[in-house]
């Protein structure tokens with residue numbers, strides 16, 4: 084669920100918002116190497132709000148505090164192929180279109196409850212593995228999770244993963260997992 | 265062209281080349297070891313070794329836009345943390361028939377694939393040296409287990425292998441094993457279930473060229489940091505850099521030249537002797553040559569074959585050592601012999617960042633000990649793991665928000681997996697040759713790889729998959745899922761080998777009983793090219809033992825003035 088405070092941060096308030104704002108302003112001017120324009124400030128804020136809705140701040144930072152929006156920017160600018168960039172951008176527009184249709188305002192202007200309703204709805208739709216094309220929220224959620232749990236915040240504050248945990252486990256060590264990369 | 269003379273030249277500095285350099289120098293020879301790739305310094309050049317996930321730009325998702333390989337099953341070549349050790353196939357292409365894809369993974373640097381391998385280290389069993397003769401597939405090995413046993417012991421003692429010695433026909437050896445890595449509680453439970461359900465199929469920890477005890481000051485026991493393939497500065501991981509190269513350097517008789525592509529092996533005018541090699545500087549493309557009394561070809565199986573073919577001359581029009589016409593024939597890899605997975609119960613564990621370097625192992629139990637499969641010859645060995653779900657399950661789990669986050673804070677359910685790795689039958693139709701049209705980035709003709717799995721291989725994959733699912737069921741696991749058996753792309757196991765078979769009869773083999781070309785007695789090939797069958801065992805231990813054996817022979821002949 085998205086708190087009012089998060090909304091403030093995302094839309095350019097204090098603290099982390101400073102970072103978000105600076106980053107996005109830079110992003111607008113950039114053309115990625117595929118020729119596609121980088122994420123706009125508006126798109127960046129939408130991503131941040133959605134990601135924070137998936138992994139909110141609790142006793143540890145949420146997606147925004149862990150830099151997930153910036154991770155999305157890297158993925159968009161430098162990792163997605165051109166057709167994936169186009170599809171991703173279209174999906175962002177579709178999320179907003181759906182918010183407008185249901186609540187007559189963009190996702191960012193929706194209340195926390197409305198945002199949560201939308202996200203839960205998309206989550207349910209994306210769970211259908213047989214849908215073709217798959218619902219884009221599946222990819223969004225996956226990237227959010229990946230960005231969060233491979234971040235320093237996610238690993239060290241949220242999961243408390245330590246490098247020598249395997250060695251010190253009195254039960255005997257686990258095989259090296261792929262999950263922490 | 266500058267000319268310099270050595271007692272021996274070793275082409276390639278990977279698993280085999282490192283051993284050749286060590287043995288030849290320690291036996292008194294002045295050696296030049298050439299590698300086509302860059303120098304990788306032990307420790308200093310393991311640039312990603314202990315990096316955290318967040319230090320990688322794409323956090324492990326790979327750099328899609330700068331893919332190093334578009335060939336099938338070559339995903340490792342694109343990993344962000346290790347791609348610098350994998351050859352870029354855009355520079356190093358190869359061709360295949362359209363309907364016979366092949367996955368060829370190379371590590372072109374000083375150290376070769378010894379920097380990237382998974383270090384499972386098993387001997388071939390006595391039966392493996394006999395089966396070609398028994399069932400008539402492939403060419404009979406000119407040696408038997410007894411001929412190589414002491415060399416396996418020799419290598420085992422030097423490199424340090426951890427594991428468990430067991431009395432089982434396909435798990436020989438173990439005199440010098442270090443203690444195996446400990447199993448976790450779920451694996452111990454699996455071991456107990458297995459012993460009850462299948463007392464004739466031992467399940468134990470994998471034998472690994474990874475130390476659990478120090479060897480000297482420079483090779484320390486594994487500290488479980490995790491991603492071994494990034495380079496191991498504590499030397500716990502066997503590589504050329506950690507093990508054979510320091511030994512060879514200590515003799516002060518070794519010269520190592522990186523960035524030196526051997527483009528031809530040179531022979532005397534009569535063609536009866538190798539006289540040295542022609543080298544192209546990988547950076548400047550300048551050519552030079554080096555002379556030696558002995559040449560060891562250790563460029564990795566298929567690259568060694570390519571080099572022998574590229575070295576064709578008037579006396580050897582079809583490639584060096586190819587009077588039998590068999591050079592490049594009988595190419596093999598290991599067959600993915602199925603897999604199965606199940607769920608089980610287990611404790612909550614901390615999130616770990618790192619881990620034990622090895623899996624579990626069940627030695628081959630098919631077509632031995634009186635077992636006789638109606639549907640396939642030979643057999644497969646198994647690996648097993650037990651693991652619990654981590655945060656990645658979030659992508660497959662419904663939910664968002666606080667509860668979702670709190671759930672992922674805990675590790676998830678436990679799973680066990682068994683996989684099979686089987687022997688691919690030697691088949692003369694599986695072959696490599698030089699592609700007449702395609703060249704690599706240095707203008708050198710590339711290999712055309714024409715290799716496919718046969719009926720026996722596919723039957724083993726299917727049978728293995730059924731066995732593994734049945735084993736999990738009979739051990740009492742729930743939710744058993746059998747992995748689908750696909751068509752299989754050979755090369756995927758990265759155990760490509762064969763193509764320069766050994767034998768007593770020069771009309772029916774390329775190499776003699778000591779790994780030297782029948783046609784050119786001072787030319788040795790001691791890597792995977794020399795394998796007459798691939799067995800069920802991961803092969804590199806055998807390459808090391810064969811190389812050490814051939815090098816001892818070569819050094820003795822050299823000293824006796826016969827080479």
Ligand SMILES: Cc1cc2nc3c(=O)[nH]c(=O)nc-3n(C[C@H](O)[C@H](O)[C@H](O)COP(=O)(O)OP(=O)(O)OC[C@H]3O[C@@H](n4cnc5c(N)ncnc54)[C@H](O)[C@@H]3O)c2cc1C
Pocket residue numbers: 275276277278279280281298299300301340369370371372373374375376377378380381382383384385524525526527562563564565567568571758759791792802803804805807
């Ligand atoms: C991810 C991975 C996991 C693996 N796991 C296992 C395992 O668990 N157990 C196992 O037994 N095996 C494993 N292998 C396979 C193992 O790495 C190889 O069997 C082994 O490295 C082969 O040794 P080699 O000396 O023949 O070749 P390499 O180690 O590949 O060395 C060949 C060297 O020759 C050089 N070279 C090639 N051509 C030329 C030329 N023309 N001039 C000069 N130099 C040249 C290359 O640059 C390279 O350095 C694995 C491989 C990989 C990639």
